Amino acid sequence: MPFIEESDLLDLHKDIDKAQIINERLLDQIKFKNKDLRKIRLQRNILLGFTSLFIVGTLAITSFTAGLSSKNSFENQNNLLVSLDSLEAIKTRMGNLKVQNEELSLVKEFYLAKAFLDKEKVYSVQVKSFVENNVTLASEALTNTLFVKTNPFYAYSLGNFETLDEAQSFRKQLVNMGFKDAFVASYQDGKRVKIEDPY
Template sequence: MPFIEENDLLDLHKDIEKSQIINERLLDQIKYKNKDLKKIRVQRNIFAGVAITVLLAVFGIYSFYSGLRTSNNFRGQETLAEAIDSIDTFRNRIDNLKAQNEELSLVKEFYLAKKFIEKEKIYSVQVKSFVENNATLASESLTNTMFVKTNPFYAYSLGAFETLEEAQSFRKQLVQMGFNDAFVASYKDGKRLRIEPSN
């Protein structure tokens, strides 16, 4: 076997020690680099997580507002349809109120005419008298008629005129139609005052 001298052995030990020191330094550098790499990976993972979270949040907010807009548009369409329906409903109500107002106007005119007949002296043309009360002649649809009790008869008269001349003119028309016994009478408070002279 070859012989190694002490100096050479010492140099060899020194070289080994230097190599060990260099190895330890390299291992320390590798550890630091690994730590740096781990930090970078953690930072990269945190950044990716934050980025994904932000993207998901933005997407969620966008979806939420898109859904709101869509539902608002749908609600807007529903609201528009409801508004059109409510406008039609109001028009129908207005038409009904107009019809009721016209009916009330007719009723009011009827009662005003009735009050006028009861309070003022009016003239009417009596066309018939009956011994019994013949209610079938006193139709509610014939508002311009009177059915008055004149002892012992019930008198049936047509028309309610403010002047004697109007009543006499109407009497002439009735005579021409065949009511030869028709005559004009004056009334006040629903009672006959007197039979007026004929023209």
């Protein structure tokens, strides 16, 4: 079995830590976008309410004043034109809010999909097992490594894959690097479900 150089292992851990920091930043952005989404929805609803009241009020006032005097018909037409211009501005604002709402919906869907995948079965490639838990190769804080107790051993696995094909491909790469005993296993909720077919 080949040995991993300490510098390579440190580089691997640094890369994994960077990926985890990026994931945490993305989650923070998702939370921030969700707050913005709620605020935009509230603003949109308030804006729609005021727009409806404005339009109804403008139409009521216009029709009331048009019925009272025919002398002021020219002024009523000017008022109606001003109202139509305001209506166009409101329509433009509503269109912008709709685009923002769609963008925030995509962010929300990504967040929900990630939460769903955390509960699904994942595949990983086990490269080593130990009798005692005295190995400092992995930390549970790292996102692409698994260190799981499989009685009576502690299993060390690399990679988290959604599909068996991806894990098998990664296993082939590890075998070519010298990890001849590597095999694919499926995990769910932090526990090994079964050892998968290597091919």
